[in-house]
Amino acid sequence: MASMTLNRVYIPTNARNNQYILAEFKPSEEFYDCFDDLQSCYERLARQLFALCDEYELHNVHFIANDKLPVVRFHEESYCLQTQKQMLFFYNPKYHEAHKSYWEEGVKARKITLLFLATGSDIRANAAHFHGKVKRTLEALLETSKNIGENALRIRDHQHLTYDIFAKAKGNKESYGYKLRSLYPRYQARNCSLPDEHSEMTYATFSLPVTRALKTEYQHLLRPGDYSQFYKHIEDIFLSGCADKQLSLCAFVADGRLPLVRNSQIDKTSENSELQKLSFDTESDEVQITSVWDGEKLVDTMNFVIVAHASNKKDMGYGRFMNSVESVIHSFATKLHINPAKQDVNVRFFQHISYQF
Template sequence: MASHNPHRVYIPTNARSNQYLLAEIKPDAAFYAGFASAADCYQQLAQQLFALMTQHELRNVQLIANDKLPVVRFHEEAYSLQTEKQILFFYNPKYHEGQGIFTTPDYQARKLRVVFLATGEELRSQAALFHSKVVQLLTAWQQQLPGRPAIKLRDHQQLSYDLFAKAKGLKESYGYKLRGLYPRYKARQCTLPDEHSEITYVTVTLPLTRQLKQHFLTADATDFSLLYQQLEQRFTAACAGKKLDKLAVVANGLTPVVRSSKWDKVENNRELQKVSFNPDCSEPQLLSFWQADKLVESAHFIIVADKDDNTEFGYGRFMNQVEEALRSFARQLEIPGERQDLLVRFYQHISYIIPAAE
């Protein structure tokens, strides 16, 4: 039982693990001057990358040169889907390999992004090795680039599972300590720079079902404030007293993107809502994004770990508190766990700069 060891969280055995690294370069005019055209630039860069990925035994690498943000999701079929602001990569790490380049005709990118998708079966145990291979590739690639520019590197890891898996009959679980990335990598001889930014958080997506809408709204309602206020109040009440005080509610129809405020600020566009937190700050933080006149299909709830939640054992205690809060939240809303999924995603991110080479 999870209560026998508060430093482990017991997650269903059908939980999905994912990891990808995102490298970003800001090319300047001098960078582009080294190529005949933007199209020629991107083709040459792709050729360099794809040659290096073979040398470094990386099996799924994508070059993005149209300023769209990558979003990675699990799927049994491998495919990519582009919107105005995003590229969604769907794949199963066990089976899917690939390489690709995403450009827009006659468009010169402000940022060049490279997505390295982890492959294989034991992603968490192999995460440090995968990170090391990516850094080796980027260091070699940097030597081939005009001006040898600095590279911002983000490592994204994720575990996702249904909070109600047990109610649906899945009794088997596995105990995770969920160690922080920095000590986990250090123990596996993958050294990260002292100057880095780390953020750990949980998101849960709640479909706004007919039952929820009927409970809080009249049939002819055009002002949906009561629904969003009640969801926010019940969410914060569920988290109260559990040291969970860095929270956000995103119910404006946009996809939340959580970042450390060391790198990014709160902002949005037509598809994405960037939400920034400072995990080192001891002050509570509640961010809320919704519109009284806009009824959306689902709401996203975010819980960010404090610096103190990263104990010598890991984030297991934090996740037990999170699960307790989410179950309380679900009970308040009378969500039928045997019939409805409540997808929990546990994220670990670490970011740093690979400095410009001499």
């Protein structure tokens, strides 16, 4: 019984599940030459996509041809915000549906992205079924638009489980024990076949706002124009907590950029004005730590990432890994004197799987 408890993580029942799938390809010049102009290219592809989505009952799908990264988050209201580098989609899977297209007139996209958002309830339980519907839709789209098939199509399935680690302190006592099995065996068990050659990433993130209380607590480390000592102190507490739990793949990002986690065998660490790509080799036994902060700038929010090593992948799932992550966060919050009854610390458990379609 004790072993079973160690392999389960108890997450509050008000946790939010989310799933979305990206199908991406880089169109060649020959691809664009098949159409009279860009407008007709995008309109025709979007029309074919949405017709098939109606047929396969996919109710929230977006055609994106503007080279921006889709970022998906839960919200009670549905809306899309665009920055120079990102498209931020906010929605509630239970209620919101849409078929929309986004492109810049006269601009050839370097990458075309089809974004499929899961809808309904029991998102995690129905994840394999949703993935299967997306696969059938893409197979049909490749039949109707054979020129897409001439370009390498990559599938990326993203699943999030988001919750306040201090939910119990706020009166949300009910929890559910998750084993957090990896995606590949979960899908295989539900008759959703995936290629043997695929890439998986599992990790957790949490963020901490730089509140007035935190500034007051560490005012002796906060000098106008020089916040290095403050960041180093936060970094030391976080990294020592990770080391205590033998978590060797981690990152601290506090420069205003959004951290993105990638497999180093596919993507290399890079950055732009809004995004910080973090690449990890989950097979390597080397300690991989990334700290990115600007000592001259005090950010509004600090971001923390803990990535699961290949050795954290158990037959039972990632429950033991997440218990270690939660221990790190609780210890971290205690040392920073964060009040669990008044402040949320939202944890996101991510599972990604990608493959060539």
